[in-house]
Amino acid sequence: MDKNGIYEDDSLYIADTYARYRVAFKDGKGAKLYDFNGKEYIDCATGIGVNIFGVNDEEWKQAVKAQLDSVQHVCNLYYSLPQIELAKLLCQKTGASKVFFGNSGAEANECAIKAARKYGNTRYGNRNEIITLKNSFHGRTIATITATGQDGFHKYFEPFLDGFKYAEPTMDGIFSCYTDKTCAVMVEVIQGESGVNVLDFTFLKELEKFCKERDILLICDEVQCGNGRSGYLYAYEAAGISPDIVTTAKGLGGGLPIGACMFFGKCGGIFGRGDHGTTFGGNPVACAGAVSIVERLTPQLLLEVQGKGAYFKLNLEHIKNVTSVSGMGLMIGIGTTKPAREIAQECLEKGLVVLTAHDKVRLLPPLTITKEEINTSLKILNEVISQ
Numbered sequence: 573m574d575k576n577g578i579y580e581d582d583s584l585y586i587a588d589t590y591a592r593y594r595v596a597f598k599d600g601k602g603a604k605l606y607d608f609n610g611k612e613y614i615d616c617a618t619g620i621g622v623n624i625f626g627v628n629d630e631e632w633k634q635a636v637k638a639q640l641d642s643v644q645h646v647c648n649l650y651y652s653l654p655q656i657e658l659a660k661l662l663c664q665k666t667g668a669s670k671v672f673f674g675n676s677g678a679e680a681n682e683c684a685i686k687a688a689r690k691y692g693n694t695r696y697g698n699r700n701e702i703i704t705l706k707n708s709f710h711g712r713t714i715a716t717i718t719a720t721g722q723d724g725f726h727k728y729f730e731p732f733l734d735g736f737k738y739a740e741p742t743m744d745g746i747f748s749c750y751t752d753k754t755c756a757v758m759v760e761v762i763q764g765e766s767g768v769n770v771l772d773f774t775f776l777k778e779l780e781k782f783c784k785e786r787d788i789l790l791i792c793d794e795v796q797c798g799n800g801r802s803g804y805l806y807a808y809e810a811a812g813i814s815p816d817i818v819t820t821a822k823g824l825g826g827g828l829p830i831g832a833c834m835f836f837g838k839c840g841g842i843f844g845r846g847d848h849g850t851t852f853g854g855n856p857v858a859c860a861g862a863v864s865i866v867e868r869l870t871p872q873l874l875l876e877v878q879g880k881g882a883y884f885k886l887n888l889e890h891i892k893n894v895t896s897v898s899g900m901g902l903m904i905g906i907g908t909t910k911p912a913r914e915i916a917q918e919c920l921e922k923g924l925v926v927l928t929a930h931d932k933v934r935l936l937p938p939l940t941i942t943k944e945e946i947n948t949s950l951k952i953l954n955e956v957i958s959q
């Protein structure tokens with residue numbers, strides 16, 4: 573049903589940048605969503621990995637509401653308790669030394685790019701090239717689409733920034749892009765947008781060594797795979813590497829816009845006064861919500877995420893027409909012989925919300941999804957994919 577002409581109004585008034593599915597969600601609880609007709613869906617998309625503890629999450633709501641009752645915004649000219657609390661929590665949990673808050677994944681990456689350039693330029697003079705990987709995704713601003721190693725995102729928007737090179741995810745690939753001007757290498761430990769591809773951990777270990785030996789900064793973009801999604805607090809932990817800068821967003825805010833750029837060790841002092849800033853960054857309401865998210869990403873919860881992910885994968889592998897299952901924790905890619913968009917559409921009709929990632933189906937359910945909800949999801953996926 574076209575509730576109150578929503579589809580028509582959307583096409584009249586909203587810039588036509590999204591290929592939307594014809595559904596409008598009214599509300600939900602946990603991993604369940606309801607549309608305006610009252611139809612129930614299981615949510616394996618979480619608004620692209622954002623509603624990490626599900627919809628209408630009590631703890632997050634309480635934290636957000638309490639902050640709304642005090643002050644909704646203070647700009648960054650003044651001290652902000654929720655912002656400090658969140659930064660402290662992130663530093664204590666990861667070993668980072670400083671955090672800069674923005675409002676999105678792209679902004680977190682912009683911050684990392686600026687920091688890497690300042691580090692290289694001030695220490696080595698004119699050292700400002702950044703290597704990113706082919707099939708990476710780092711955002712939609714001009715700098716972050718430049719960083720994104722996929723031609724599809726570059727169409728129409730020339731000229732791009734200088735100083736980016738795209739490597740195959742191998743050491744040969746890195747060496748072929750490396751020059752004496754390389755200041756950083758930026759990677760997604762799990763490439764989300766391009767098909768939920770987990771990078772080879774041996775490659776990541778070698779890359780870490782390569783970077784350390786040359787004082788090149790290793791930046792991990794954990795915008796999508798971070799915050800417990802992979803079954804680790806941050807996915808780089810699974811690879812056993814120590815990045816210099818980690819960016820994150822999506823799940824961090826539990827539903828409100830926030831992005832964080834975390835600086836480790838020698839990177840803590842890169843930025844000085846006036847080097848970077850944003851009006852909304854570290855908004856107290858978003859930060860108060862994020863504190864309630866990060867506090868709950870306990871070792872016990874992460875183990876559960878690993879268990880649920882393994883269960884999902886094991887059962888997906890047996891489905892007819894499934895050609896590959898990739899990912900970690902509750903970040904799963906499914907390769908099939910059927911077009912992914914078609915599968916997503918048919919799943920929606922049967923009451924399951926899934927995403928696509930290039931030619932794959934992508935699942936990003938809430939970390940709190942129940943066994944029963946996983947089984948229902950698997951049943952629907954089986955029906956749709958196997959026929």
Ligand SMILES: *Cc1c(COP(=O)(O)O)cnc(C)c1O
Nearest residue numbers: 676677678709710711764795796
């Ligand atoms: C989504 C995403 C981004 C961009 O985040 P926005 O909040 O949409 O700006 C950057 N990097 C990765 C890995 C992402 O998945």
